């Protein structure tokens with residue numbers, strides 16, 4: 001048994017980019033942690049929710065004007081519900097006290113987040129996992145920074161292992177990047193669909209505004225058609 005730490009740049013990456021791998025690691029008996037690295041406050045969904053427009057896929061109009069802090073807290077609720085649905089223990093769902101503002105995570109800040117989360121765990125039994133860096137194509141800057149930080153720390157032998165996952169929305173990968181498709185077990189698939197549902201829950205009275213669906217609806221639609229993850233087999 002080992003500790004596995006997933007570093008999720010934003011609320012939703014843990015399901016759309018790592019979900020199938022998280023379920024598989026839990027099924028294999030590993031102690032799995034998920035660390036949220038930014039506040040998710042820059043999503044376009046915040047403006048949309050305040051726009052007074054009417055939405056096609058849930059009852060209710062958008063008249064929800066949230067401060068950045070309240071919006072971020074709403075996203076955190078979606079993240080925690082998603083992680084619980086994936087099967088993570090509540091105490092292993094971590095929002096980094098050092099988290100960066102959305103779109104403002106530097107590689108240095110990401111290194112501090114990774115070291116802070118894994119502090120006290122035996123390096124030889126600790127594996128870190130995050131999104132694969134793709135400098136040849138446009139990638140979210142937080143994704144790129146955390147990927148770079150994980151690579152730099154692993155190169156210094158700070159951890160027993162590093163695994164990268166290819167971003168779903170950046171597929172297909174170029175020919176020289178070998179991928180292994182992580183297909184969930186039947187039980188895992190149920191968990192993945194429940195986790196995705198956490199991002200579509202519209203219950204304003206409970207502070208749930210389906211922020212995930214409002215920000216990347218098409219991505220979630222594609223994901224729930226075939227929930228899986230893409231492990232990168234090519235080491236860089």
Ligand SMILES: [Zn+2]
Pocket residue numbers: 009010013140143
């Ligand atoms: Zn992200």
Ligand SMILES: [Zn+2]
Pocket residue numbers: 054055056057058062214
């Ligand atoms: Zn809506």
